[in-house]
Amino acid sequence: MNLKVLIVTPYFPPIINGPSLYVYNLVEELVKKGICISVHTIEFPEETQKQLNMTRYEVRRFKYVFDPRRTLHDQPISFTYIMQTIKRSDHFDVIHIHDFPKVSNDILVLTLKKLKPGIPVILTPHGAGSPTPAHKFSSNLYWSIGIPWKVLRSVDHLIAVSPLQGKLFAKIYGCDKVSTILEAIPPYYFVEEPSIIENGKLKILFIGRMAQEKGVKVLLYAVHEAKKYLGRNIELRCIGPDYGYLREAQRIINELKLNNVAKILGPLPEEEKIKNLDWCDVLVLPSYYEAFGLPLIEAMARGKPVIATKTVGGMSLVKHGETGFLVEIGDWLGIAHWLLHLQNDSELKYQMGRKALKHARQFSMRRMVEQHIELYRSLCVHASTELIYVSSDNPRIF
Numbered sequence: 001m002n003l004k005v006l007i008v009t010p011y012f013p014p015i016i017n018g019p020s021l022y023v024y025n026l027v028e029e030l031v032k033k034g035i036c037i038s039v040h041t042i043e044f045p046e047e048t049q050k051q052l053n054m055t056r057y058e059v060r061r062f063k064y065v066f067d068p069r070r071t072l073h074d075q076p077i078s079f080t081y082i083m084q085t086i087k088r089s090d091h092f093d094v095i096h097i098h099d100f101p102k103v104s105n106d107i108l109v110l111t112l113k114k115l116k117p118g119i120p121v122i123l124t125p126h127g128a129g130s131p132t133p134a135h136k137f138s139s140n141l142y143w144s145i146g147i148p149w150k151v152l153r154s155v156d157h158l159i160a161v162s163p164l165q166g167k168l169f170a171k172i173y174g175c176d177k178v179s180t181i182l183e184a185i186p187p188y189y190f191v192e193e194p195s196i197i198e199n200g201k202l203k204i205l206f207i208g209r210m211a212q213e214k215g216v217k218v219l220l221y222a223v224h225e226a227k228k229y230l231g232r233n234i235e236l237r238c239i240g241p242d243y244g245y246l247r248e249a250q251r252i253i254n255e256l257k258l259n260n261v262a263k264i265l266g267p268l269p270e271e272e273k274i275k276n277l278d279w280c281d282v283l284v285l286p287s288y289y290e291a292f293g294l295p296l297i298e299a300m301a302r303g304k305p306v307i308a309t310k311t312v313g314g315m316s317l318v319k320h321g322e323t324g325f326l327v328e329i330g331d332w333l334g335i336a337h338w339l340l341h342l343q344n345d346s347e348l349k350y351q352m353g354r355k356a357l358k359h360a361r362q363f364s365m366r367r368m369v370e371q372h373i374e375l376y377r378s379l380c381v382h383a384s385t386e387l388i389y390v391s392s393d394n395p396r397i398f
Contacts, residue, residue, distance in 0.1 A: 222335035
């Protein structure tokens with residue numbers, strides 16, 4: 001059976017962020033396995049990042065009518081993205097939608113299941129997948145009116161990207177509707193041995209959106225605290241696009257007098273991101289919520305220890321005291337403590353890097369792709385069986 005899968009994602013290269021790279025790598029590997037893939041995404045003409053190779057499959061980009069990313073933390077709203085996906089859905093065996101809750105994706109799911117109930121729809125949230133205290137007022141309001149819950153009940157299958165998220169979904173929606181498929185990173189991320197470059201300076205890296213929920217303020221206060229003990233022997237680099245928090249982050253940097261140690265680099269191509277991973281001593285991900293936390297695995301694959309908050313992703317990925325350290329959400333003093341602890345013990349940094357590298361190897365791209373293909377095929381078989389039953393008007397199946 002030659003599977004035809006439509007991947008629907010608001011972000012796809014040249015947009016570079018965690019979900020877009022995850023989807024890009026998944027698509028590339030699915031194509032290698034002989035799966036017929038088409039991608040529907042939203043066009044961002046202002047982006048000028050390096051275009052990746054996408055010649056072996058169709059990518060359709062649709063213009064948006066409204067972009068609330070910097071204010072409401074949502075994907076741009078595109079009616080053609082929704083309508084063209086519905087129009088072309090009959091040409092595919094499976095529709096796999098990435099990112100949730102997002103207005104355009106949510107409208108798409110509910111409309112698809114209303115008009116085309118026989119086509120299996122899979123959803124990979126890439127976010128918390130449920131309301132959290134860290135969400136903005138607008139996000140909590142959106143959850144309170146019930147649309148996200150209706151979307152989750154409507155899809156045929158949910159893919160959780162971490163074990164803790166999988167347990168949460170299974171408890172709410174049932175084990176038969178949920179699969180846990182760990183996110184993975186490409187083989188080129190992995191090093192043979194950790195490399196810690198000692199020059200007397202503690203080098204800290206943050207990778208993620210410049211957004212309040214990513215804990216940027218918490219990290220800046222932690223660096224300010226550590227700087228009291230290290231002076232100028234500390235440096236922070238932040239990589240990622242601005243989601244409305246850049247101006248506030250710069251204000252905090254000025255207020256705390258961190259201009260000489262904190263650098264905001266913006267979004268960078270993959271090769272530059274990897275160079276910065278090699279440069280750093282430790283990666284810090286101080287998010288208020290995180291379903292997975294891909295930068296944690298990327299850093300571990302380069303043999304680096306990590307510090308993360310106790311989010312779903314952080315607790316799923318970090319072994320406290322072995323591959324890195326876990327702190328309570330918002331605990332900038334805790335982050336500062338572990339930063340200083342690492343700076344004072346070079347052997348600890350190296351040994352943690354070795355354990356982190358070993359831990360990261362379980363996030364196999366090959367296994368992730370195989371699990372997706374198995375799920376696609378099982379849903380297609382189930383959908384075909386249901387169609388046969390319905391066409392035979394056999395009342396016993398109801």
